[in-house]
Amino acid sequence: MTTTTEKQSPPRERAVGRGIDRVDGPEKTTGKARFAAEFPYPDLAYAALVHATVARGRITGIDVKAAEAVTGVLSVITHLNAPVLKPAPAQSMLDLSTMVSATSVNYLNTDEVHWDGQPVAVVVAESLEAARRGAALVEVTYQEFPAAVDFAAEQANAKPQKNSMLGSGSGKKGDAEAALAAAPVSVDLRFTTPPHNHNAIEPHATTAVWDGDRLTVHEASQAIAWTRKHLAVRFAIPERNVRITAPYVGGGFGGKGLVWPGTILTALAARATGRPVRMMLTREGVYRTVGGRTPSAQRVALGADRDGRLTALIHTSVTRSGKVGGGPEGVTNAARHLYDAENILVQQNLVEMDLIPNTFMRAPGEAIGTFGLEAAVDELAGELGVDPIELRMRNEPARSPLDGKRFAHRMLREAYALGAERFGWAERTPEPGSMRDGRWLVGMGVATAYHPSVQFTANVTARLSADGTVVVRCGFQEMGMGGATAQAQIAADELGVPYEAVRVEYGDTDLPTGPMAGGSAQTASIAAGLLVACEKLKGAVLGLAKRSGDSPLRGQRLSGVEARDGGLYRLDRPDAGESYETILSRAGRPYVEGVAGAESGLGAVAGQVRFMAKFLSDQRRWVKAACGAHFCEVRVDQDTGEVRVSRWLGVFDVGRVINAKTAASQLRGGIVMGIGMALSEETLVDPRNGRVMNPGLGDYHVAVHADVPPIDIHYLDEPDPTMPLGLLGIGEVSITGVAAAIANAVHHATGKRVRDLPITLDKLL
Known part of the structure; x- marks a missing residue:
């Protein structure tokens, strides 16, 4: 008998908002999770790259005899014998898959070299050791051409970034330069940030298998659908003939968002040899063939009246891209929306160089742009004798100050109020160097976090x-x-x-x-x-x-x-x-x-x-963004200049939170990455030849456990009514503002202002 009216049970606890353990946790902790380099295939071969050793030039000769003589080497693929590839498609907003072309280089289908590290050959062997041994024995000669590889020297050649659907290069309201000159109180400052490289726990890896004209690729990717389309174009096969899997990806942070040479060349090697082929990049291989964060030079100038009302805000930047790829980053994005200045000028400038193209890296543009902007606000607060939080609140806008658009959701005042109470901001004495704990100089700093929200x-x-x-x-x-x-x-x-x-x-x-x-x-x-x-x-x-x-x-x-x-x-x-x-x-x-x-x-x-219709409509109507407030305490050794971050509180307005546990983890992780950016991370590029001089974790220093204090995370959990379920996105906002909060705290502790990242002890002595 069918029962059509059933007993009502007690109200069930909703799943959204709870701190539920990740469903993939058991597989990852027990080793059952299978990553890109762990799919078994019979007759699997291994591939290793040979990297160019010049920044710009043309290959004049390749000697592969010694490599081919290595036991186990199956093939050495160069531009002389490589299968033909189609060129990368031009980028178009009408087909977002075109955005994953990391470079315009047709790998191993050209004798031209565009950056130091570009792959110029692939060695395929029965074992990984044989492939890497063979790659080390390939000898390449070049005709070298003059190359632009010194960012400091090339900044004068930067050109203004044009406005487009993908990003705004400039914006203006009033006459900011005149207002700055007339302001009773002002600061006019220069900040620099170095290049940064990706160091995900899983280096880039690809396993490629051909079955006739069907291609299966197991890939460490952040964009499998777009990668599928890209490979179909490059190998001239129907998209339905390509399958990409990425059941687990061991970290990405933007570095696995585009299709880099390793992916294409693994598939090319598999086609050339008729064998399943696996390529696992070394750490050095990641540095030399996968882009990272651009360096930047920024000017931030602020003018205010005696009461701290901003009359002028100027934020300009110079960043770099490669001549064969990369592009502008939103360095001045936060400056457009955070402060209600009467006159505003923002301008991003870009210089193309003979280096590996830059790419996405957690909050590209905003992470480094908020360093300059939020450190400058702190300096202005010092000039005015106003509390840094109070200065921000006096200039908190009701609408986006540059274009007058409404904020879809913004609770920055609430974030600062809650953070100041929980952190004990009232205990801070304002004078630099006024707080001590034995030999340690103690400082407190704040900064605003900001990252736009988008939806695909x-x-x-x-x-x-x-x-x-x-x-x-x-x-x-x-x-x-x-x-x-x-x-x-x-x-x-x-x-x-x-x-x-x-x-x-x-x-x-x-x-x-x-x-x-x-x-x-x-x-x-x-x-x-x-x-x-x-x-x-x-x-x-x-x-x-x-x-x-x-x-x-x-x-x-x-x-x-x-x-x-x-x-x-x-x-x-x-x-x-x-x-x-x-x-x-x-x-x-x-x-x-x-x-x-x-x-x-x-x-x-x-x-x-x-x-496209929704994208354009949202751009016209709203400013959608996640934001937050960072509170940082540092201790600086009075004799050595050693900086220790001793306490952290982040309060975020990220809309509706779906999972309390994973949200806190993401926000905490962004702060950890920001601590590394502030205190240690720096890619060193030889200004003579464009070669990365510290390609690996032995010389490129990321934040480790000893560098990270207890991090207290709070979020307001108020939904944005214009977004699905009211959620705004949390993966990137928490790194923005982190470097500025640390720099501001270091200044409060020592009286010394460091405007060039990273904040190393030599800059404090």
Whole structure:
């Protein structure tokens, strides 16, 4: 007998907002997780790169005899015998996959060299050791050409960045230079930041297998769908013939967002040899073939009246790109939106150089731009004799000051108020050098965090089975941030089932197309598609129920029911409803599916049109951003200049938080990365030849456990009404402002202002 009215159970705790353990935790901690370099294949061969040793030139000869003589070497592939590749496609906003071309170089299809480290040969062997031994024996001669490799010397050749849909290069309100000259109180400062390189725990790796004209690639990637399209173009095969998997990615931070030489050359080597081929970059290989963060030179000038109201704000920058790729970064983005100055001038300038192109690195542009801006605000506060937080609050805008757009969501005042109370900011004495603890000089600093929020498209399917279990499918990437866990939480609440009943499939281009994991956009982008899929699924279930004459749901619209307790129930009669199991079993259906987006045809075109329309509409109407307040305490040894960060508090306005545990982890991780940027990280480039001089963790110093204090994280958890579920994205905002907070705290402790990162002890002695 079918029961059509079922007993109402006690209210179920919602999954969204809870601190649920990541679903991939057991696989990663027990070693069951399989990364790109761990997929087994019979007859697997290994590949190693030979790097160019000049910054610009042309290959005049390659001697491969010694390499070919190494036992186990199968092939040495050079521009003389490499399979033909199609060139990289031109970038277009109408096809976002074109954005993943890391460079315009047609690898091993040219004798031209564009940067020191560019791959000029690939050695394939039976073992990794033989491949690397063979690569070391390849001898290449060059005709060298003059090269621009010294950033300091090339800054004079920088050109203004043009405004485009991808980013604004300049902005102006009033006459900021005149207002600065007339201001009663002003600062006019120069800041520099060095290049930075990626050091994810999993170096870049690729396993490529050809089966006729079908290519399977296991890849450490942040953008499997776009990588798939890119490889299809380069190898001139249908996109449907390419499959990319990335079930686990051991960290990305932007460095795995584009398609770099290793990926393409592994697939090329597999095609040339007819064997499955694996390439695992060494740390040095990552530095020489994968871009990092651009260096910068910044001018920040602020003018104010005696009461601390800003009359002028000028923020200009010079950054670099490669002549064969890379591009501008949003160094001045925060300056456009953070302070209500009467006159504003922002200008980004770009110089092209014969170096590996720059690429995304956690909060590209904003991470280094907020260092200059927030350190300058601190200096102005000192000139005015005003508390640094008070100065910020006096200039907190009601609308975006440069263009007058409304803020979709902004609670920076609340973040600072909560942070000041929790951190004990009132205990700070304002005079530099006035706080001590024995031999340690103690300082406190603050800075604002800011990162824009964006949203891509995502195709998602949600399948509900008659047993009440749910499978969510979307080809997104999991790099350790808990993406699958968050989407399972969202689906559980939307469908009214236990979190444990939801399984998420991801990391494979055979799944519905997911977004790139970048710009702190992945969670919101997938959530938008998932909400649509769940709504369609519930509609389909309700349709089945309404076909039954004795269902209490007959005659109901979707707006009149809610999903809870594993079924659909009426809003006007909460005790009247049916379980999913009842509805599907009665209809003889093993499952019901909801689909968001289309993979091909007019549906796919329509989806792209909707994305562009929403993107442009949001740009015209809103400023969407996550923000926050950093509070930092440092201790500086009075004799040695050693800096220790001793305490940290971050309070963030990141919209709705999906998972309390993973959100805090992401925010804390950004701060840790920012501590490294402030105190130790620096890529050293030889100004004579463009070679990276410290390509590895032995000489490039990231923050380690001993450098990191207890980090207290708080977030306001207030939703942004213009974003899916009100979430803004958290992956990048927490690194912004970190370097400035440390620099400001160091100045408070010592009276010395360091404007050139990193803040090493020699700059304090």
